[in-house]
Amino acid sequence: MLQPRGDYLTASRVSQQKCCRTLQMKEHMPPSQEDHDVTAEPRCKRRRSMESESCSWNILPVLSEEASREIEMLQAYAAPVLNKKETSRLLREVSALHPLEGLRHLKRVRARRNRESPHPLEMLLCLTLGKEEGQVPPLSELLPEEKVNCFGLGQPFLVLVPSCPPLTRLQFQEASAYWPTSFHENKQVTEALTGQLFSKEEKARMQRYMEQAIEVAHQGAEKGNEAVGAVLVNPATEEVLAVGHDCRRISNPLLHATMVCIDLVACAQGGGAYNFDSCPLCSFAASVKEAPGIGVTDRFDDADSSSILPYICTGYDLYITREPCIMCAMALVHSRIQRVFYGAPSPDGALGSRYKIHTQKDLNHHFQVFRGILEEQCQQLREKSQ
Numbered sequence: 001m002l003q004p005r006g007d008y009l010t011a012s013r014v015s016q017q018k019c020c021r022t023l024q025m026k027e028h029m030p031p032s033q034e035d036h037d038v039t040a041e042p043r044c045k046r047r048r049s050m051e052s053e054s055c056s057w058n059i060l061p062v063l064s065e066e067a068s069r070e071i072e073m074l075q076a077y078a079a080p081v082l083n084k085k086e087t088s089r090l091l092r093e094v095s096a097l098h099p100l101e102g103l104r105h106l107k108r109v110r111a112r113r114n115r116e117s118p119h120p121l122e123m124l125l126c127l128t129l130g131k132e133e134g135q136v137p138p139l140s141e142l143l144p145e146e147k148v149n150c151f152g153l154g155q156p157f158l159v160l161v162p163s164c165p166p167l168t169r170l171q172f173q174e175a176s177a178y179w180p181t182s183f184h185e186n187k188q189v190t191e192a193l194t195g196q197l198f199s200k201e202e203k204a205r206m207q208r209y210m211e212q213a214i215e216v217a218h219q220g221a222e223k224g225n226e227a228v229g230a231v232l233v234n235p236a237t238e239e240v241l242a243v244g245h246d247c248r249r250i251s252n253p254l255l256h257a258t259m260v261c262i263d264l265v266a267c268a269q270g271g272g273a274y275n276f277d278s279c280p281l282c283s284f285a286a287s288v289k290e291a292p293g294i295g296v297t298d299r300f301d302d303a304d305s306s307s308i309l310p311y312i313c314t315g316y317d318l319y320i321t322r323e324p325c326i327m328c329a330m331a332l333v334h335s336r337i338q339r340v341f342y343g344a345p346s347p348d349g350a351l352g353s354r355y356k357i358h359t360q361k362d363l364n365h366h367f368q369v370f371r372g373i374l375e376e377q378c379q380q381l382r383e384k385s386q
């Protein structure tokens with residue numbers, strides 16, 4: 001079995017894919033009890049400032065680790081095809097002797113990139129696993145003559161091949177520079193990475209939601225909370241269902257802005273665990289009771305099948321100024337959120353920075369995450385909370 005283990009080589013060429021990879025973080029400073037005075041600048045001036053900076057932000061998807069990491073390479077042996085007429089037979093015999101188990105994305109034959117080469121094709125023979133590093137054994141050792149008739153093949157040489165199938169177009173381009181691979185493109189991911197997923201109107205709407213989150217973050221900070229704000233939206237009706245700010249300092253240490261919004265929706269649906277009487281800015285729209293969202297068929301896992309209640313945030317979007325922590329990220333999983341948009345990353349964030357909870361394969365709900373809406377203003381909020 002040729003398993004991609006042991007001698008991973010990392011591609012030395014780091015591509016422009018950096019933009020959607022590990023987020024570059026500023027040094028995290030512990031939050032301070034002081035310096036949350038965000039009232040120095042009049043609110044109306046802040047609003048004008050936000051309007052004038054419209055569309056100065058980029059929205060990027062936060063993809064899984066597999067889709068955003070650098071492509072890893074494996075060392076393999078290949079050989080030029082000296083006689084093109086032998087290609088089909090060689091392909092059949094070499095594939096039977098060295099099947100590419102776990103590496104089905106690799107093409108067995110590639111065209112030579114150097115057009116002046118006398119041999120237009122090269123064939124992948126096998127990985128170098130178990131062989132002495134850097135050494136190239138003779139063809140007779142790699143392809144015993146009782147298994148493969150090597151007529152038509154030239155002297156073997158070392159190549160690098162991608163260890164896993166590319167998941168994005170950038171990974172595909174990076175991988176193809178080494179050895180050709182198959183690629184099943186997810187058009188939505190490609191559009192998201194190139195900034196073409198959302199229309200101008202959608203981006204304008206997103207900005208308005210984030211501006212509302214920033215506004216409530218400022219208002220919460222004025223009461224002594226960390227400057228984090230969030231709004232929960234039903235994208236089917238474009239209605240803001242809940243607005244909340246961080247309440248951990250004045251109410252309950254668990255009441256981060258995300259938890260506040262989820263609990264407000266739960267309250268409106270007849271549940272909820274907290275009392276927000278001391279936080280009048282944290283509120284839900286009266287219509288949330290009649291607006292079950294677009295996922296009305298998603299029910300409690302253990303609910304009676306006759307139940308028609310939606311499960312808290314099914315079909316809804318959360319806009320939040322700061323990347324949620326792991327507690328909030330897990331609450332978003334459990335509440336069945338559809339999408340999360342956050343402004344500024346956080347070193348302890350669980351949706352891209354420290355973890356990528358939304359892409360964990362062994363969880364029973366996954367959601368899309370985007371970052372970058374009004375990032376600069378959201379980052380300023382973060383700095384004011386420190």
Ligand SMILES: [Zn+2]
Nearest residue numbers: 256324325328
């Ligand atoms: Zn949190």
